[in-house]
Amino acid sequence: MFASTLLRPAAARLAHGRQIAHCGLRLQSARCSSTWNWAKSTASAADSASAPTSDSSPNNNNDRNPSPSVQQSILNQCSELHSSIMPLNTSLQGPLAKNSDKGTSLPFVFLVGNHSSGKSSFINYVLGRPVQTAGVAPTDDCFTVIAPGPKDVDQDGPALVGDPDIGFEGLRQFGPTLIHHTQLKVRDGIRNQDFMIIDSPGMIDSPVNYGGMVSNNNRDRSSSNSSAIMDRGYDFQGVVRWMAERADVVLLFFDPDKPGTTGETLNILLHSLGGMDHKLLIVLNKADQFKKIHDFARAYGSLCWNLSKVIPRKDLPRIFTMCLPVASSADGEAKSATTTEALDQRALADLHQTRDDVLAEVMKAPKRRIDNVITNLHDSVHLLLMHAVVAEDVRSRYSKRQWENRIQECSSLILGVGLSALGIHFDVPLQFTGGVVAATVIGVGGMHWFNSSKLKDVEEQLTSIEELSASFQRTHPQEVSEADEFYSAIWARIRDPLRLSLWRNGLNDFPSVSKSDVAKLQNILDEEIPRLRRLASPSHHGSKDK
Numbered sequence: 320m321f322a323s324t325l326l327r328p329a330a331a332r333l334a335h336g337r338q339i340a341h342c343g344l345r346l347q348s349a350r351c352s353s354t355w356n357w358a359k360s361t362a363s364a365a366d367s368a369s370a371p372t373s374d375s376s377p378n379n380n381n382d383r384n385p386s387p388s389v390q391q392s393i394l395n396q397c398s399e400l401h402s403s404i405m406p407l408n409t410s411l412q413g414p415l416a417k418n419s420d421k422g423t424s425l426p427f428v429f430l431v432g433n434h435s436s437g438k439s440s441f442i443n444y445v446l447g448r449p450v451q452t453a454g455v456a457p458t459d460d461c462f463t464v465i466a467p468g469p470k471d472v473d474q475d476g477p478a479l480v481g482d483p484d485i486g487f488e489g490l491r492q493f494g495p496t497l498i499h500h501t502q503l504k505v506r507d508g509i510r511n512q513d514f515m516i517i518d519s520p521g522m523i524d525s526p527v528n529y530g531g532m533v534s535n536n537n538r539d540r541s542s543s544n545s546s547a548i549m550d551r552g553y554d555f556q557g558v559v560r561w562m563a564e565r566a567d568v569v570l571l572f573f574d575p576d577k578p579g580t581t582g583e584t585l586n587i588l589l590h591s592l593g594g595m596d597h598k599l600l601i602v603l604n605k606a607d608q609f610k611k612i613h614d615f616a617r618a619y620g621s622l623c624w625n626l627s628k629v630i631p632r633k634d635l636p637r638i639f640t641m642c643l644p645v646a647s648s649a650d651g652e653a654k655s656a657t658t659t660e661a662l663d664q665r666a667l668a669d670l671h672q673t674r675d676d677v678l679a680e681v682m683k684a685p686k687r688r689i690d691n692v693i694t695n696l697h698d699s700v701h702l703l704l705m706h707a708v709v710a711e712d713v714r715s716r717y718s719k720r721q722w723e724n725r726i727q728e729c730s731s732l733i734l735g736v737g738l739s740a741l742g743i744h745f746d747v748p749l750q751f752t753g754g755v756v757a758a759t760v761i762g763v764g765g766m767h768w769f770n771s772s773k774l775k776d777v778e779e780q781l782t783s784i785e786e787l788s789a790s791f792q793r794t795h796p797q798e799v800s801e802a803d804e805f806y807s808a809i810w811a812r813i814r815d816p817l818r819l820s821l822w823r824n825g826l827n828d829f830p831s832v833s834k835s836d837v838a839k840l841q842n843i844l845d846e847e848i849p850r851l852r853r854l855a856s857p858s859h860h861g862s863k864d865k
Contacts, residue, residue: 390689393855397692398422400843404703407840410830411710412820414702414813416489422565423486425466426688427515428681429562431592432572433584434521437604440643441572442516445681446509451518461500462558463518468505476501489561496552514684517562520551522583555583559591567684567691569599570677575608575618589629594808598691600639600680601626606670607642641674642667689855697848704840705795705806706813706820711832712790713781713821720777721827724770728763735759774827782821787814 401420408415430438439451442465450465464479464487476498480490490497500520563569569592573584592599603622609615619640626635735755742752780786791810792799798806821829 389854393689393851394692396847396851397696400847401696401699404700404840404843407707407832407836408703411703411707411832412824413706414816415699416561417492418489419564419699421486421489422692423515424484425513425515426567426684427464427517427565428511428568428570428684429517429519429566430570430572431519431559431563431587432522432570432602433574435576436521436572436574437643438518438521438570438572441570441604442518444643445516445678446506446511448506448509450504450506450509459518460520461502462497462520462562464501464503464515465509465511465518466503466505466515467509467512468507470505470507472503472505474503474505475499479503486565490558493553493558493561497554497558500551500553511682514567517566519559519562520555522587556587556591559587563592563595563599564695567598567687568681569595570681571599571601573601573603573622574605575603575614585625585629588626594812596636597694598687599636600677601636602639602641602677605642606640607667639673639677640670641677642670643674644671693848693851693855696851697844700840700843700848701809702813704837704844705791705809706817707832707837707840708794709787709790709813710817710821710829711837712794713787714826714829714831716790717774717778717781717826721774724767724774728766728770731766732759732763735763778826781826782818784814784818787818 398420405415405420407413430442432438437453439453439459442451443449443453446465451463452459461476464485466485479485479501480487480498482488485503487501490501571584571588571592603619606615609618619638622638623635630636735758738755739752739759741747742755781790788810791814795806795810
């Protein structure tokens, strides 16, 4: 990549510098006044996101992009639909997290990565002013929420989590240690007037707990999670997962010194960021520190090698290789920290362009909020629908066996009572009638005890992984026959939570799922979500009239 950029003329670099300066001026002019009111409607964010920029061409003026009112209507409808399925999820102890239907007051970008990978420096670059402390050693052990406001204000974790409007109440589930390791920074005069940025503690390995290895064994994974909780005092992987699920853009940072060799980072990528490829950007930062091309090749290859251990695909996602400007020359052109000792200036143009690409994705966070909310609704309904259908199949099979036992017991009881009645009617000796009654009572009681013990075995069998998988195949025959990877991935996500909820409630007390509940969920998938997608999608030749 760098070799090709060596052929670029100096004029291209100067033009690129002017483009960066123009982008900075445009971002400064785009600042709008705002008030620190977390309960305010996100229509202003949608309005800013949909406003035309200087890069817009005349051909785009006729695009039927959704208006701010339509965008707000879409968000409200998604919230209502999500809230409507939560009672069923609570009843079935479904896979959806508590308060998962409630989002944050503003869209946000979430940064996670190795310590000293340049997360704080990138945040300061995006904000246009120094907010986070940057350094080579780990400088922050908190999750920091940076939000726009009318003046600079700092709040601690309890105040942030306790705020009923900003939308981070769900972090309470991770305990007081996490709450005391979060903070809110409200800043005036920053570029992100319509979205928030969340910085996370830099990841660094304990030599005993991770050792740079990622295990897929459940026992090893449980031990690793326990060690991680002991390391930080809270479930770091769980917190990252919670943040990433609600984020609109997720940036995973690596740096040349630790290109993917940090085991905690790989664990996060495997267990916390799985299934979020649509909004995950992998960034190799500080690429201007390479002095030779083979140094870059070695670090880039090492990162790809480590990522291949946790990404089960032949083709790896794009890695955004970039650097940040830290100084300015006399003519105002942004320069890198090691311009004279590292790469030739012509090779930096590619890094600058990639940085602009990452910045553009960050600035799209308000636009992506609508798509992400619809995607989250679609994902939640699919999870709950499969949970409900498979759970009802298991419960109905258990109920069938239970009714068979009851019919057997009732038949024996009726037979005994009938024989006793006949004995009394035909004046059979009382010894015979009494014997029949005693045999009936003992036989029915023994049969009930035997059937109850067998039902426990049946319950254990029905809630085993093998039988649950058989239930999935029985309830989704077409998807299984077509080898539908989407449904297979959903099943892999809900299988263990479903087993836990069935075991916790017991099949005898597990609530039944009505056909109307299933029909409601299916209607959201078949009718409501496609309708919302059409409202939110930009115009194209294949789109229908909205």
